[in-house]
Amino acid sequence: MKRRDFLGRFVGGMAAAGLAGHVSGLRASGQGHASRAGWDGKLHEIAISTWSLHNYFQITRDEDFKLPGDMLDLLDFPEMIVDRYKVHHLEICAPHFASTEAGYLQDLKARLQKAHTHVVNMPVDIEELWTEGGLSDANPQVRDKAVAACKKWIDIGGEIGTRSVRCDPGKMNPQKLEPTVAAYKELAAYGNSRGVYVIIENHGGVGSEHPEELVKLFKDVDSDFFGALPDFGNFPDEQTRERGLELLFPFASVVCHAKGLEIDSQGKETKFDFPRCIATSKKMGFKGIYSIEYEGPGDPYAGVQKVLNELVEYL
Numbered sequence: 001m002k003r004r005d006f007l008g009r010f011v012g013g014m015a016a017a018g019l020a021g022h023v024s025g026l027r028a029s030g031q032g033h034a035s036r037a038g039w040d041g042k043l044h045e046i047a048i049s050t051w052s053l054h055n056y057f058q059i060t061r062d063e064d065f066k067l068p069g070d071m072l073d074l075l076d077f078p079e080m081i082v083d084r085y086k087v088h089h090l091e092i093c094a095p096h097f098a099s100t101e102a103g104y105l106q107d108l109k110a111r112l113q114k115a116h117t118h119v120v121n122m123p124v125d126i127e128e129l130w131t132e133g134g135l136s137d138a139n140p141q142v143r144d145k146a147v148a149a150c151k152k153w154i155d156i157g158g159e160i161g162t163r164s165v166r167c168d169p170g171k172m173n174p175q176k177l178e179p180t181v182a183a184y185k186e187l188a189a190y191g192n193s194r195g196v197y198v199i200i201e202n203h204g205g206v207g208s209e210h211p212e213e214l215v216k217l218f219k220d221v222d223s224d225f226f227g228a229l230p231d232f233g234n235f236p237d238e239q240t241r242e243r244g245l246e247l248l249f250p251f252a253s254v255v256c257h258a259k260g261l262e263i264d265s266q267g268k269e270t271k272f273d274f275p276r277c278i279a280t281s282k283k284m285g286f287k288g289i290y291s292i293e294y295e296g297p298g299d300p301y302a303g304v305q306k307v308l309n310e311l312v313e314y315l
Helices: 003-011 036-043 050-056 074-085 102-114 140-160 178-194 212-221 238-251 274-283 300-314
Strands: 046-049 089-091 118-123 164-166 197-201 226-229 255-260 289-294
Touching: 036 300, 046 050, 046 118, 046 255, 046 300, 050 089, 050 289, 050 300, 074 089, 074 102, 074 300, 089 289, 102 140, 118 140, 118 289, 140 164, 140 178, 178 197, 178 212, 178 226, 212 226, 212 238, 226 238, 226 255, 238 274, 255 274, 255 300, 274 300, 289 300
Parallel strands: 046 089, 046 289, 089 118, 118 164, 164 197, 197 226, 255 289
Antiparallel strands: none
């Protein structure tokens, strides 16, 4: 299930359900690579998104997901990721917070510190961004409601130490960007006051087929605390992918998505040219974190490991 599919269910009030069990998985290993030291060094450039394991969070579990496995508690997630994959950067999706109360956030912050883990980004998948026009609505009251909801998550991000929050523009009209620009100017200024970047991903009908639309928005908002979250997999074809990544990476300073869609028996992504995406990011001077977002078939724990292996190979 893609995040936009989850949002459709979320707005409609439908939560997925499923049974729990036990999952076993391989711990991250440097076997097959030049050196353990080289492997460990590259892990500092990598994050793992909670979305990769969304089927083990009750709120985002696919109705047709049948693999066994214990349901996850976000409070346990940092230590589990470090133990299994030796990765100390995380991306935490907003729906996976069990609470936004101060006590829960303090507990989560303590768990992050205990695992020596940092939150790179928080995708803010919330109802307010996808009902009516969200941050792009021509009605100021609707737009203000979406802005206020994003500010709450900027505050949460600041509390737990994330570098950025991803707030999508909703139903953006490329021919009439004024409402969208106004919303992001306000959010970027607010993020600046909290030390949290506000970023947009190329997905959900925005920036995937026409990444130039996002570039225009970035230039119009013109803030150092506003930019892009390039996703390797969210383009319709290789030509658009190459053009899109070259356009978006100059506006990306925090994180990109190293997507996993379909990995073959040799551990290689088959749906798009993964190594070329890495090469493009380097060519464009990207210095941020590569966050693993596995959306392929089969055991997602194993899928994350495969994307991790391929990332380390090409970084």
